[in-house]
Amino acid sequence: KTAAIVGCPFRCPRVGVDQGPIHLVEAGLVDQLTELGWKVNFDGHHQFEEVNVAADPPIGKLKNPRLVSKVTEAVAKVVGGHAKKGELPVTLGGDHSLAMGTISGTLDAHPDACVIWIDAHADINTAETTDSGNIHGMPVSFLLGLGSPVPEFSWVKPALKPERLVYIGLRDIDAGEKRILKENNIKAFSMHEVDKYGIGRVVEMALDHVNPKRAYPIHLSFDVDALDPSVAPSTGTPVRGGLTFREGHYICEAIWETGLLVALDLMEVNPSLADAASVQQTVTVGCSLVRAALGKQLVRR
Ligand SMILES: CN[C@](CCCC[B-](O)(O)O)(CCN1CCCCC1)C(=O)O
Ligand SMILES: [Mn+2]
Numbered sequence: 001k002t003a004a005i006v007g008c009p010f011r012c013p014r015v016g017v018d019q020g021p022i023h024l025v026e027a028g029l030v031d032q033l034t035e036l037g038w039k040v041n042f043d044g045h046h047q048f049e050e051v052n053v054a055a056d057p058p059i060g061k062l063k064n065p066r067l068v069s070k071v072t073e074a075v076a077k078v079v080g081g082h083a084k085k086g087e088l089p090v091t092l093g094g095d096h097s098l099a100m101g102t103i104s105g106t107l108d109a110h111p112d113a114c115v116i117w118i119d120a121h122a123d124i125n126t127a128e129t130t131d132s133g134n135i136h137g138m139p140v141s142f143l144l145g146l147g148s149p150v151p152e153f154s155w156v157k158p159a160l161k162p163e164r165l166v167y168i169g170l171r172d173i174d175a176g177e178k179r180i181l182k183e184n185n186i187k188a189f190s191m192h193e194v195d196k197y198g199i200g201r202v203v204e205m206a207l208d209h210v211n212p213k214r215a216y217p218i219h220l221s222f223d224v225d226a227l228d229p230s231v232a233p234s235t236g237t238p239v240r241g242g243l244t245f246r247e248g249h250y251i252c253e254a255i256w257e258t259g260l261l262v263a264l265d266l267m268e269v270n271p272s273l274a275d276a277a278s279v280q281q282t283v284t285v286g287c288s289l290v291r292a293a294l295g296k297q298l299v300r301r
């Protein structure tokens with residue numbers, strides 16, 4: 001089995017190179033996965049500086065729309081390419097807007113895939129509902145084809161169905177997003193449910209919802225801000241009251257245990273925001289989550 005590491009050092013807002021993916025690889029992720037028995041392809045980090053867009057003024061409230069569109073479209077092609085070769089793309093971010101690309105790529109190769117989105121946020125704002133204009137708060141709406149079309153993102157096919165999406169870890173949702181979740185009957189397990197039922201039951205209910213017969217491939221999109229800031233401090237939009245280290249790992253282990261994982265995103269590791277120790281902690285936790293999703297903890301499957 002081959003894992004393809006797709007490094008995407010891309011940050012938004014304050015667009016620039018986000019060193020998170022570079023730190024994750026430098027922390028030894030390639031060797032760590034090799035030790036797990038994976039053949040690892042890593043063709044270097046995708047340089048986004050060369051994705052130059054002359055001028056990129058906001059479109060409505062959307063910030064850096066042309067750059068984000070070009071970068072995410074490139075990521076869709078890369079992830080889809082790896083998936084079609086039967087490899088497991090492990091995308092390291094970098095901004096969660098990148099999931100527009102990774103999930104488009106996955107759905108191109110696995111049209112029946114379901115998406116398990118681990119995040120403090122729903123990332124489902126449309127161009128109309130966003131208050132920040134930061135596209136990392138919007139990827140899911142594009143993937144579902146919600147809201148009025150934005151021409152710059154016409155490449156994004158609405159290939160994701162609401163019943164194939166489930167959230168775990170939500171605790172900071174905008175008013176517009178609450179409406180969208182309700183109107184589209186999207187299943188979401190917030191931190192309230194995690195407390196109420198425990199992570200084991202929540203993962204089981206989440207899988208029963210999107211993958212009742214365990215027949216669909218799974219794309220796991222893990223935003224490290226789903227974890228409590230005490231566990232993963234170096235991230236762009238931290239929110240208190242998050243998942244513990246073990247709850248985060250349990251999710252990854254349980255999804256690996258299904259044998260259905262076809263793609264993983266490890267997003268929003270942003271080392272420019274904290275002191276060295278906090279950065280190191282966040283990077284270490286990120287690498288550990290990737291190992292857990294790729295089979296480390298389990299004695300056998
Ligand atoms: C909740 N929505 C936010 C955050 C999106 C986080 C993206 B992620 O990838 O890290 O999950 C916040 C919107 N505003 C809420 C009110 C205060 C200012 C931010 C947005 O910018 O849309
Ligand atoms: Mn971000």
Ligand SMILES: [Mn+2]
Binds near residue numbers: 096119
């Ligand atoms: Mn996110």
Ligand SMILES: [Mn+2]
Binds near residue numbers: 237
């Ligand atoms: Mn988030």
